[in-house]
Amino acid sequence: MTVKAQDAGSGGDDETRRDFLLLTTSIVGTAGVALSAWPFIDSMNPAADVLALSTTEVDLSPVEVGQSTTVVWRGTPVFVRHRTEQEITAARAVDISTLRDPVPDEDREIKPEWLVLVGICPHLGCIPLGQKSGQPRGQWGGWFCPCHGSQFDTSGRIRKGPSPTNLVVPPYKFTDETSILIG
Numbered sequence: 001m002t003v004k005a006q007d008a009g010s011g012g013d014d015e016t017r018r019d020f021l022l023l024t025t026s027i028v029g030t031a032g033v034a035l036s037a038w039p040f041i042d043s044m045n046p047a048a049d050v051l052a053l054s055t056t057e058v059d060l061s062p063v064e065v066g067q068s069t070t071v072v073w074r075g076t077p078v079f080v081r082h083r084t085e086q087e088i089t090a091a092r093a094v095d096i097s098t099l100r101d102p103v104p105d106e107d108r109e110i111k112p113e114w115l116v117l118v119g120i121c122p123h124l125g126c127i128p129l130g131q132k133s134g135q136p137r138g139q140w141g142g143w144f145c146p147c148h149g150s151q152f153d154t155s156g157r158i159r160k161g162p163s164p165t166n167l168v169v170p171p172y173k174f175t176d177e178t179s180i181l182i183g
């Protein structure tokens, strides 16, 4: 019995030491995971240069009335069109109930004379024509996608062809009278 008591006592010390070692190992292990996780978690935050690329600033001042320019935002072409009075009038004269993707022209720009569109056809992703003079712009004078014949009006809305939706208006804002920030 005494031996058992000593064994029991000895076993208790061992268990206590083992518990302590396990606890210590567990704490060190947790700290190790935390320390090794930090660089990984930190690496998931976008770097400053990546954040900078998520926006594109455009100086509109060189773009005359009736001209367009194409810029790149997040690797995607964005069409910026300085619309003429006739283009604005035509876009606003449309009965939107007749449109496949019925959005009033007034809801598609911040200033009527500046139209900003993602230059990717919503059908299958081609880049529509109409940014350069001499390119076909379709029956409604906006953009024409040569891949399968989608035609967009002077508000970038689908008027004919397979595109299910209008050309997308990206998020943007004016930073001054003649500059926009896309993204």
Ligand code: FES
Pocket: 121, 122, 123, 124, 125, 126, 145, 146, 147, 148, 149, 150, 161, 162, 163
């Ligand atoms: S990708 Fe434009 S019409 Fe098909």
